[in-house]
Every structure is written in C-alpha cells, then in structure tokens.
Amino acid sequence: MTEVFDYFTQVDLPTPTLGDDEVRRLFADAFGVEVDLRGLGSQQDQNFRVFPRDSTEPLGVLKLSNPVFSEAEIEMQDAAAATVAARSPHVRIPKLVEGPLGAMSAWWDSSQGRIHARVIENISGFTLMGSGYLSPAVVEAIGALSGAVSLSLADFVHPASGRVLQWDLRHAGRVIDTLLPDEPDAEVRAIVQRAADAARAALAPVQDALPVQAGHFDVTDDNVLRADGALVPDAVIDFGDVCSSWRVGEIATTVSSVLHHDGASPETALPAIRAFDRLRDLDDGEITALWPLVVLRGAVLVLSGRAQVRLDDANDYAAVALDREFRILVQAASVPLPVITAATRAALGRPPANEPAWTADPLLSAGPHVELDATTESPLNDAGAWLDAGTLDVAALDALDAGAAIVTVPAWRAQLTGTTDPLPSTADSMPTGVTVWLAQSTSLAPGDTRRDGDALVWTSGRETVTITGVTDPASSVLPARTRLVLRRGIDRSTPPARTSPALAAAWRETAGDPGVAIGAPAAAPVVDDVLARRHEVLAEVQEHYYAAPPRIERGWREHLIDVNGRVYLDMVNNVASVGHAHPHVVEAGSRQMHLLNTNSRFHYRAITDYADRIAATLPEGFDTVFFVNSGSEATDLAIRLAMAATGRPDIVAMREAYHGWTYASDAVSTSVADNPNALATRPDWVHTVDAANSYRGTHRGTDAAHYAPEAVAVIDELAASGRPPAGMIAETYFGNAGGVALPDGYLTEVYAAIRRHGGLTIADEVQVGYGRLGEWFWGFQQQGAVPDIVAVAKSIGGGHPLGAVITRREIADRYRTGGYFFSSTGGSPVSAAVGMAVLDVIEHEGLQENARVVGGHLKKRLEKLGERHELIGTVHGSGLYLGVEFVRDRETLEPATAETAAICDRLLELGVIMQPTGDHQNVLKIKPPLVVTRASVDVFVDALDRVLTTGY
Numbered sequence: 001m002t003e004v005f006d007y008f009t010q011v012d013l014p015t016p017t018l019g020d021d022e023v024r025r026l027f028a029d030a031f032g033v034e035v036d037l038r039g040l041g042s043q044q045d046q047n048f049r050v051f052p053r054d055s056t057e058p059l060g061v062l063k064l065s066n067p068v069f070s071e072a073e074i075e076m077q078d079a080a081a082a083t084v085a086a087r088s089p090h091v092r093i094p095k096l097v098e099g100p101l102g103a104m105s106a107w108w109d110s111s112q113g114r115i116h117a118r119v120i121e122n123i124s125g126f127t128l129m130g131s132g133y134l135s136p137a138v139v140e141a142i143g144a145l146s147g148a149v150s151l152s153l154a155d156f157v158h159p160a161s162g163r164v165l166q167w168d169l170r171h172a173g174r175v176i177d178t179l180l181p182d183e184p185d186a187e188v189r190a191i192v193q194r195a196a197d198a199a200r201a202a203l204a205p206v207q208d209a210l211p212v213q214a215g216h217f218d219v220t221d222d223n224v225l226r227a228d229g230a231l232v233p234d235a236v237i238d239f240g241d242v243c244s245s246w247r248v249g250e251i252a253t254t255v256s257s258v259l260h261h262d263g264a265s266p267e268t269a270l271p272a273i274r275a276f277d278r279l280r281d282l283d284d285g286e287i288t289a290l291w292p293l294v295v296l297r298g299a300v301l302v303l304s305g306r307a308q309v310r311l312d313d314a315n316d317y318a319a320v321a322l323d324r325e326f327r328i329l330v331q332a333a334s335v336p337l338p339v340i341t342a343a344t345r346a347a348l349g350r351p352p353a354n355e356p357a358w359t360a361d362p363l364l365s366a367g368p369h370v371e372l373d374a375t376t377e378s379p380l381n382d383a384g385a386w387l388d389a390g391t392l393d394v395a396a397l398d399a400l401d402a403g404a405a406i407v408t409v410p411a412w413r414a415q416l417t418g419t420t421d422p423l424p425s426t427a428d429s430m431p432t433g434v435t436v437w438l439a440q441s442t443s444l445a446p447g448d449t450r451r452d453g454d455a456l457v458w459t460s461g462r463e464t465v466t467i468t469g470v471t472d473p474a475s476s477v478l479p480a481r482t483r484l485v486l487r488r489g490i491d492r493s494t495p496p497a498r499t500s501p502a503l504a505a506a507w508r509e510t511a512g513d514p515g516v517a518i519g520a521p522a523a524a525p526v527v528d529d530v531l532a533r534r535h536e537v538l539a540e541v542q543e544h545y546y547a548a549p550p551r552i553e554r555g556w557r558e559h560l561i562d563v564n565g566r567v568y569l570d571m572v573n574n575v576a577s578v579g580h581a582h583p584h585v586v587e588a589g590s591r592q593m594h595l596l597n598t599n600s601r602f603h604y605r606a607i608t609d610y611a612d613r614i615a616a617t618l619p620e621g622f623d624t625v626f627f628v629n630s631g632s633e634a635t636d637l638a639i640r641l642a643m644a645a646t647g648r649p650d651i652v653a654m655r656e657a658y659h660g661w662t663y664a665s666d667a668v669s670t671s672v673a674d675n676p677n678a679l680a681t682r683p684d685w686v687h688t689v690d691a692a693n694s695y696r697g698t699h700r701g702t703d704a705a706h707y708a709p710e711a712v713a714v715i716d717e718l719a720a721s722g723r724p725p726a727g728m729i730a731e732t733y734f735g736n737a738g739g740v741a742l743p744d745g746y747l748t749e750v751y752a753a754i755r756r757h758g759g760l761t762i763a764d765e766v767q768v769g770y771g772r773l774g775e776w777f778w779g780f781q782q783q784g785a786v787p788d789i790v791a792v793a794k795s796i797g798g799g800h801p802l803g804a805v806i807t808r809r810e811i812a813d814r815y816r817t818g819g820y821f822f823s824s825t826g827g828s829p830v831s832a833a834v835g836m837a838v839l840d841v842i843e844h845e846g847l848q849e850n851a852r853v854v855g856g857h858l859k860k861r862l863e864k865l866g867e868r869h870e871l872i873g874t875v876h877g878s879g880l881y882l883g884v885e886f887v888r889d890r891e892t893l894e895p896a897t898a899e900t901a902a903i904c905d906r907l908l909e910l911g912v913i914m915q916p917t918g919d920h921q922n923v924l925k926i927k928p929p930l931v932v933t934r935a936s937v938d939v940f941v942d943a944l945d946r947v948l949t950t951g952y
Helices: 020-031 071-087 136-152 169-182 186-203 249-258 266-280 284-311 316-332 337-347 379-387 391-401 501-511 514-518 530-537 583-595 605-615 631-646 663-667 701-720 746-756 809-818 829-844 847-868 897-909 934-950
Strands: 035-040 046-052 060-064 105-110 113-120 212-215 224-226 243-246 369-371 406-409 434-438 448-452 455-460 463-468 484-488 552-556 559-562 567-570 624-628 651-654 686-689 727-731 760-764 789-792 803-807 872-878 881-886 923-926
Touching: 020 035, 020 060, 020 105, 020 113, 071 105, 071 113, 071 136, 136 212, 136 224, 136 249, 136 266, 169 186, 169 243, 169 249, 169 284, 186 284, 186 316, 186 337, 243 284, 249 266, 249 284, 249 316, 266 284, 266 337, 266 501, 284 316, 284 337, 337 501, 379 391, 379 552, 391 406, 391 434, 406 514, 434 514, 463 514, 484 514, 567 934, 583 829, 605 624, 605 803, 605 829, 624 631, 624 809, 631 651, 631 663, 631 727, 631 760, 631 789, 631 803, 631 809, 651 701, 686 701, 701 746, 727 746, 746 760, 829 847, 847 872, 847 881, 847 934, 881 897, 897 923, 897 934
Parallel strands: 369 406, 651 686, 651 727, 727 760, 760 789
Antiparallel strands: 035 046, 046 060, 060 113, 105 113, 212 243, 406 434, 434 484, 448 455, 455 463, 463 484, 552 559, 559 567, 624 803, 789 803, 872 881, 881 923
C-alpha cells in the first residue's frame, strides 16, 4: 500500500526554511544552472521565483515541498496537472521545466533533511491575491476554471489520492475539533464554534451520498492567473492539494476564496457557482452541502492560519492571510444557510420550495384592512415625497381616519417611500417585514413574549415574530396609530430590516411571509420579463446602457430609481438638465396639456413667448427661431439652412464628432465610436478637418495652436478648387471626446476663414449649451466667437423632446426659396411651455452658477484622484461637462478602453450611473443634471476612488 500523508498524525507542519545560499548551491548541483532567487509565500511549502544568474527572465517557480509529503504524492500532483492540461487545453496549466540535465525535479539532501524540489513553469500573468474587487465576470471565470478542472479529473485515479489533508473538506469537522481547543482567543473560538455547528448540522443529512472524485481542491484567487492586460483569469497553478474528496468541495473551496474581496458577499459568489454547475451539474445533495462546506472551509482556514502563525511566526504569508481568512468565515456565515441555499437554487434555475404556511393562531385580529403602495411607481412618492420619513405615516393615518382598522405595507415588495438617505446607494431595498398601523390598541394572540433590545419577540410553537416600534417591549399589547414592523424568523434568525431582491426571495421561501400572521398576505412575486420583451420588440440596433441594466422607473433631481427601489446617482444625464421630474416643469407641461396641445402651425401664444425667451439668451442679431424635436433634427436643419442660404452643397466638419442620426447630421458625424465606418462612408460634400484635441490629437499642449491654421488651409483649398463651403459645423466644446476645450481662438480663426469665402458657421450646442459649462451660458462664448447659426436640444427640454435652431432673419428667409418648413410637434404648446419652464428653473435656481461652483469642486477632486491613480491621464472640461480620460501609459496615451468599461460596470454596482465616451471609449462622460449637489458629486468621486483603489 502506498504511504501517504495523514494530517491527523502530524498536525504541525512547519514550512521548510532553507537559506538562499543553500538553495542556490543545491539547485546548481541538482539541475546544472546557477540562479538568482526571489522568495514567494506559501502556507506549508517553501517557494521561490528563480532566474538564471544575472537574468531578469524567470526560469520558473521552485517549489520545495514540505518533507511530510511522499514521492508518490508529488508525482500525483504532476500527473493531475498534466491530465487537466490535456483535457482542458483552454486552461493554461504550468508544466515541469526542462533543464540541461532533464526535467527539474529531484530530492535534495538539505540541512533540514530530505526535501523534494521541482521547478514549475512560470506562466505569464497575475494572480488575484489580495482583497481587491472581483467583478462578476472574474468570479464567473474562476467558477468556470474550477468546473473545468473538476471535469478533467472526473475519472483520474492515483494510488496517492487517498491521502488525508487538512484542506479535504470531508475531514473539516475533525480538523476543527483538533485545532479549536488550542485557539487562545475566546471570541474567535465562539465565532468558529457557532458557524461550524450550524454547518455540520446542515451537512449531516446529505454528506454520506455526496459524489467523490479526485480534484485540485484549491482553485482559489491565489491559484488562478490572468494574462497581462486581460480582465478574467484563464490559468490554474499549484496542484499541491490534489486528493480524492467530495466533488462539490471543489466549488466550495473556490467560492470561499472570493468572499474576502472588496464588496463581496455570499450573493456575489453566485456567478462562480452557476459557471461550475454548467459543467458539473450539481445534484440536490451537493447544492444542500455547498454553503455548509464553504462555512467549514472558512473555519478551517481561520484555525489553521492562526495555528500556523503560532507555530511559525516568521511565515509572513500565513500572517498576512489571517484577516482575509477571518473575513471569509464571517461572510460565509453572514446569511443563514437555508436562505443562501435557497438563493443558490434559484440562481441555478432549480424549482423553489413551497413557502412555509403559518402554523400558529392569527397574531392579531383587527378588522377591515388597507394596503399602501410604497413601491417605486407609487403616487405616494411623487415630487420627491419618497425622501420624507413621514410620508408613509401620513398616508396610513389618513386611511385609519377613513375607517380602516389596519393599514399595512407588505413585506417582500420593493419599498422606496421613506428612503431618507439615498446616497451612497444600496441594493438592500426590499423590506423583510410587514409594516402595520392599527386603529385601536390590540392584544397579541397567546404566546411567549420576551424583550430583545427595543423589540418584542413573540413565539408560539414553531413561529417566531419580532415586532419593532412598540412603545413598551415588555407588553403584549400593540399600540394604536403607531408604525410597527413585524418580521418572521427562522431557526432563531431574524431577517435584516431590508435585503436585496435575490435574498428577499430566498428569505421569503425559507421564513415565509409575516403578513399571513395578521391576515394580510403579500402578493405572489411577479416575474420581471420587461427586458426580454424589449429585446423581442425593439430593433437590436436600438441599444440600452449596460449588459444587465437596472429597470429605471422613476427619477428625481440627480437620482434615478429602479423598479426594486434602489436609488442610483445619475452622473451622465444632461438630457434631464434641470433634474428629473422638476415640479415646475411637470406643472407647466401638465397645465398646458389641460389647455391645448396641437400642431405647431396653429396660432397660439406659447410658441411666440418661448421664441422670444430663447433668442434673448443669445447675442444681438439672433432674432429668428426654428423649433424641432431633437438635436439630430436641429443640426440637420442648420446644415440645410447653410446650404439654402449660400446655394452651395459643401460642408466642413471636424473629425471625431457626433451630430445626429438624420441623413444630414449623420453625414457630418465622424465619430468611429458611434459608427466604425464613419470616415470611410462620408458623402463627397462633407470635408473634414483634424479633431482639435490638445490632449491626444496630432498637436498637443501648446502645439494645439496649429489646428486652426490647418483647418483654415483646408477651407482655403476647397475654395481654390471651386468648391467654397456652404458652412462649417463644429461642437463649440469638444463634447464627444469627453469635454475637451477647443484651443484658444480656434473658432475665431476658422469662422473668419469660412466667412471670407461666403460661408456660414454653425455652432452645435446640443451637448454644452444652456449654462452647463458654468462660466458661459453658450459654448461659443468660451471661444470669444459668434456663429451664424446655433443648434441646440437636450438641455432645453429637460427630458422633453425639444430642439431649436436660432439664426438671423436674412439666413432664415433664404430657406423659404426651397419650400416651407414645419415640425408638427416642434414648438407645440406643451413643448413651448416645457421649454419656458426649463429656462425659469435655470434662472431662478441659479443652475449656471451651480454648474460653475459644484463643477469646479468636482473637477478639483477628480484632479486630486489623478495624483494618486496612474490610470487617470487627465481631467477635461468645465462646469458640469467633464471627462476623465483613462490611459494605460501617460506618455504613449494608450487608451484604457476595456478598463473604462469595467469601471463603469463597477460604478453601477456601487449605485452610480456612468458611461464611456470618445473614439476610444476611454473617457468618463460626466454631465449630470445641473441641480446636482456638492454632496452628490462627492459620493461619485468617493465611489470612483474606491473603484480605482480596490479594482474593477
């Protein structure tokens, strides 16, 4: 029989501690190569990265195995690695390195006895070591690697596979029983004992039937690698824990390793479990066992790590790991096992268990019942009332006054009302308790009652209800006209006040609905199929933000709120210029809708008043206004005006710009981010000049002064060739590139050249006009230039589809020679009323000044971030039109495109809406509603700092 290691015969495993000089000498003797060394950490072995003498290219990783492991066990590790490499070629697996004397694997007679040494290929990449953030894609990839390894080793057999390791989860209980008595910290002992007892009890009914096979059983964050520049791992190293054990232990070990990372929770590990299940199809017993095994793995890590440090206080690798190992255990035990198991079953598409019925007498009997709607779309939340802590109480007391005996807000349904402190955002938006107001003081049904802090706990048989809000927790009489919350518990566990949608469903499945205790059950959950139906009925090209977007159903100021009641900070929405659902704008539109809304060719006052008002914001001479429905239509019309007024077809446009999707506006749009074929498909009447980007363009810094003369040369050459341009269209502030200011004097020079040849100048103010820049109401004012035609949209409607083109009468009149113009709803009575209201808000609430002050504060904070985070190349912009440009190298300006997308996804997880822009999609486009507060932009910067610090 093969001699193999048995942990329980030698619990203490001090790592080898050979000195560098001895290692170099033994290495040269055994393998015929002189090397330099760099020490690497290990729990129980001694590892080095080795380099040929005086070389910076690594030869491989030297692993000095703990002397307790036999030659058969070491051979098994190499054989398992070779098996995975052959059966899963998409997974990078390190091989034994070949040296001048053959494979670098040998036994050394060292000063510390006989030690096995082998050199394993140093495959490129980085582990996920540390506690930085792991994205859902990374977590999923780790789970897929775990599944691939498990599948590859499904029928792997070896004489040494029966060895007994402390990490084999079949022996976790014995390991805990062995180590726990020697743990000197009483608090740690208590935490481990409670968690382990619950896990062992949950595991006991299924453990004897769990499938067994060989496995790696250490596919963890420290043992997977991602290639340089890659965002997800594709390599597995360190087969030192290969043995035969429960198959589900593979993914349990993997899951445990993600739980200490920034922002991690049991719920964030679900992508790994789904990926593993797609390859290994976990059976019911394995799903039941999974989370108890994760808890037991955490307990073993805590006790083993602390014991190793007590044994070997020079082992920095083990010492550094103590905090994160403790976090693994705390997170693994943070959700009751029945709840996280139910959430896992749901994530894997397994059918849910039946919600437990109420088994006691009714908790109380109160009479006629009214249920309040506190969800995102409820009218209770209109006009920002959801931020008022008293909104629910007022509505409930009104219902009681109208004759209701009991008023409730159900558990398990999203509750927005009363979210008084929405930022920073949290996904825990689902109440686990039923909120109750009683018309009369009411006694509870007979049962045992006790006080738990400020709460009253009522128990009858298997039912336990915790009641908060009672004035006297020692009494079993519930007071009248007082807000109470009843939460139903399981196994002595009371749910948190709020939880995430996924865990709410799992809590409900395991604990049941507290509403049934008072005769007011919550409605059955409804499957949200809106995204799937959107994909079915909308054209694929009509995209939405994010791969898995939140379903937004309400907006207020700088907040966006999803159907689950989660509040997001909107840092990208310049369409909602004066904030979402501004009461003055809502009232103006509603009032006008009550009066009249019709074709703009009818005669009514609103269109005239609005045209006067918008013209008054522009320099003298802008006296004629056209109204349309969008920015695309506005730029399209502006181009047509220039062509009609000059009788010429040719237009000059700046590269890297986006002007719209209509035929003419698309023709002058050259952004390859919006259309990869933009430059190659321009019609011959469009002539482009270089993008005047002083940061990453052809000319940078002070050399950006060359852009204007070069553009003038293009204009002059066109005229000399017999094709003088009808005009030039340009954004007055380089919006699509992320808020880059044009070089000083650029528009003055270029406008002069256009006019010298009889052309007209068009200012595209769709993005930056209307006070967004802070210092200037219009972007062209920053340049000290005045255009002939101004096109504007987005901001002027505050979310209503409204655009305008403003010019001089003589230019507008020339358009008449080509026919007539009208836009049925452009400038309609409602549109005009809304547009007037938007201007009212900007003026009366000082939003241009807010853009200057808050935007200035935001830019300074972002620039400070740039001093600490190399990824930030620069911060562009002015006021509340800013751009943070991410680069991989500040000298070459290599765009960090993939990183920018990942940063935006992580910001969404933290509750911040942000999107990339620019031709390289490496700039954050920061253009929030103009009402955004200093406190809100601080939340954004803090979130961005966290992302850049902890990962994305």
